[in-house]
Amino acid sequence: MNSFLLDRALTPIADKVIADERLSFEDGLTLYRSDDLHGVGRLADIVRRRKHGLKTYFNVNRHLNPTNYCYADCKFCSFFVKHNQEGGYTHNLEECLKIAREACEQGATELHIVGGLNTRLPFSYFTEMLSTIKREFPQLHLKAFTMVELDFFAKFYKMSDEEVIEKLKAAGMDSCPGGGAEVFAEETREKICTHKTDGDRWLEMSGKVHKAGLKTNATMLYGHIETLEDRVDHFVRLREQQDKSSGFQCFIPLAFYPPGTQLAHLPGPSGIDSLKTIAVSRLMLDNIDHIKAYWVMLGKKLAQTALHFGANDLDGTITGGGELMESYLVEARSDNEASKDEIVKLVTEAGFEAVERDTLYHPLRQYAAA
Ligand code: V47
Numbered sequence: 237m238n239s240f241l242l243d244r245a246l247t248p249i250a251d252k253v254i255a256d257e258r259l260s261f262e263d264g265l266t267l268y269r270s271d272d273l274h275g276v277g278r279l280a281d282i283v284r285r286r287k288h289g290l291k292t293y294f295n296v297n298r299h300l301n302p303t304n305y306c307y308a309d310c311k312f313c314s315f316f317v318k319h320n321q322e323g324g325y326t327h328n329l330e331e332c333l334k335i336a337r338e339a340c341e342q343g344a345t346e347l348h349i350v351g352g353l354n355t356r357l358p359f360s361y362f363t364e365m366l367s368t369i370k371r372e373f374p375q376l377h378l379k380a381f382t383m384v385e386l387d388f389f390a391k392f393y394k395m396s397d398e399e400v401i402e403k404l405k406a407a408g409m410d411s412c413p414g415g416g417a418e419v420f421a422e423e424t425r426e427k428i429c430t431h432k433t434d435g436d437r438w439l440e441m442s443g444k445v446h447k448a449g450l451k452t453n454a455t456m457l458y459g460h461i462e463t464l465e466d467r468v469d470h471f472v473r474l475r476e477q478q479d480k481s482s483g484f485q486c487f488i489p490l491a492f493y494p495p496g497t498q499l500a501h502l503p504g505p506s507g508i509d510s511l512k513t514i515a516v517s518r519l520m521l522d523n524i525d526h527i528k529a530y531w532v533m534l535g536k537k538l539a540q541t542a543l544h545f546g547a548n549d550l551d552g553t554i555t556g557g558g559e560l561m562e563s564y565l566v567e568a569r570s571d572n573e574a575s576k577d578e579i580v581k582l583v584t585e586a587g588f589e590a591v592e593r594d595t596l597y598h599p600l601r602q603y604a605a606a
Contacts, residue, residue: 243272246279252281256286259520264468273508280515287525288548293590293597294579297346297379297552298339302327302365306352309386310429312418312460314496316352326354327370336369338377344362345574346595349380350415356544358365358416359393362408370408377595380409382442382453383414387433392598397441401448411595412445413512414453414488420473421466427510428499439477445484445553451596454484454524458513459505478523485597486526486544488511491533507538511545517547518525531574531582540582550579587605 238250249263259267267276284542294351303326307318317324327335339347366378372515381389389400420427420435444450456470478484490558491510494500518527528549529542539550553574573583576592580603583590590603 239559240278241272242277243270243399246270246272246275250275250279252445253282253519256522258522261468261472264516264520265464267519268464268468268512273511274578276512276515276519277545280518281544283518283522284546284548287443290587291474291548291591292583292586293526293549293591294509294576294583295346295552295593295595295597296342296344296576297348297350297554298335298342298344299350300327300332300335300339300481301331301555302349302351302361303354303357304352305354305356308353308429308432309372310432311498312428312457312492318419318530319356320472327355329365332365333368333372336373340373340376344376345600346377346379348413349378349384350382350413353385353388353392357393357394359389359403362389363403366404366408375462377410378408378412379411379453379595380404382416383412383416383438383445386412386431386441386445387437397444398448401445401450403452405448408603410452411450412442412452412456415452417455417474418457419462419466421462422464424466435473439473442477442483443481446481451483451485453486453488453528455488455490456513456517457490457492459509460494460502465517468520471517475521478521482523483525486528487517487521487524488528488551489517490530493533498560503524510534511539513547514547536574536578536582542585543583543586543588550582551577553579573582 238247241247241250249259249266252259270276304315304317305319320566336347366380369378386400391395398539415437418429425435442452454474458467474512491505494502494504514527514529524547527547528551529539530551531539532554534542553576580590591599592601593599
């Protein structure tokens with residue numbers, strides 16, 4: 237049964253995977269340390285097919301980054317600007333509406349809204365933005381604000397977490413994206429994003445959003461200064477939170493892209509590391525249904541390959557890719573948009589079935605296999 241394994245250290249893990257048993261922290265490390273990429277990938281593929289068969293999801297979405305002013309100073313980020321620096325912007329309501337209008341015209345079902353932690357905006361800027369977009373375009377799902385932004389709102393505007401969540405929900409927030417998780421491990425997090433919401437707080441806020449009835453996503457930024465232990469610790473902490481609040485619908489490993497950041501001297505993760513990270517996350521996160529290969533960070537070809545390593549989602553088309561926090565990256569790759577046809581082709585070429593979904597994974601359209 238396990239004859240596909242080259243690394244015998246994987247045998248007891250394969251037994252657990254086949255018996256659908258939870259893997260331990262040590263198992264996660266063994267998977268990461270193994271040179272048997274195919275073995276690790278095959279195990280992840282077993283779980284992926286058990287959960288989803290051949291189905292591979294994507295949506296039609298657009299990003300809106302209302303402001304790039306940010307008081308935090310994350311060493312991995314090339315998006316933020318300080319108030320005394322050039323290149324900063326804050327969209328007014330009209331500009332936000334224009335982006336939402338274009339998104340709708342392009343067939344988007346989701347607007348992904350994230351921005352910097354801007355200390356010169358009133359809370360009403362955010363509630364008005366949501367409620368105005370919602371009033372004009374009720375068909376758009378507003379996946380808005382990371383746990384870091386929610387934590388900032390609570391502290392800066394002196395409100396309880398529950399109050400922040402309820403006010404944003406009333407204004408039109410439908411779910412939350414998974415950004416800002418980076419790596420939870422304290423020592424490493426302290427070095428890459430000193431002033432930001434810590435891991436426990438990120439998890440706590442997720443639990444509160446889930447309690448309010450909204451789904452959220454989760455991410456991990458990998459391939460910078462973190463250790464393999466940090467990564468596995470991240471998976472275990474996410475899994476524990478999901479046991480408690482069960483509102484994470486998708487996990488997205490984010491491959492660190494160094495250019496333009498304070499960590500530009502680092503090489504970033506290799507293709508092998510990215511495939512392993514997709515696979516190990518699929519195997520460790522047994523209670524999170526969807527693993528996303530985010531083509532914007534991975535590039536389309538590696539994201540396509542990742543479908544055989546446990547991923548069952550490719551994110552979205554990201555129409556009008558210019559409005560994208562990660563646009564520095566896609567500009568560099570001239571790979572900043574994917575048409576529906578292109579995504580369907582990536583999926584079917586890989587031997588899977590493409591399913592266009594809404595944000596909450598309701599299928600909207602299924603595409604036959606090639
Ligand atoms: O929080 C920042 C990461 C995140 C870099 O929920 C970087 O569906 C790589 O969270 N290299 C924002 N990554 C993106 C994000 C996301 C993306 C797609 C889908 C979803 C979802 C969420 O990007 C940040 C940070 O972790 N990031 N800088 C960088 N240089």
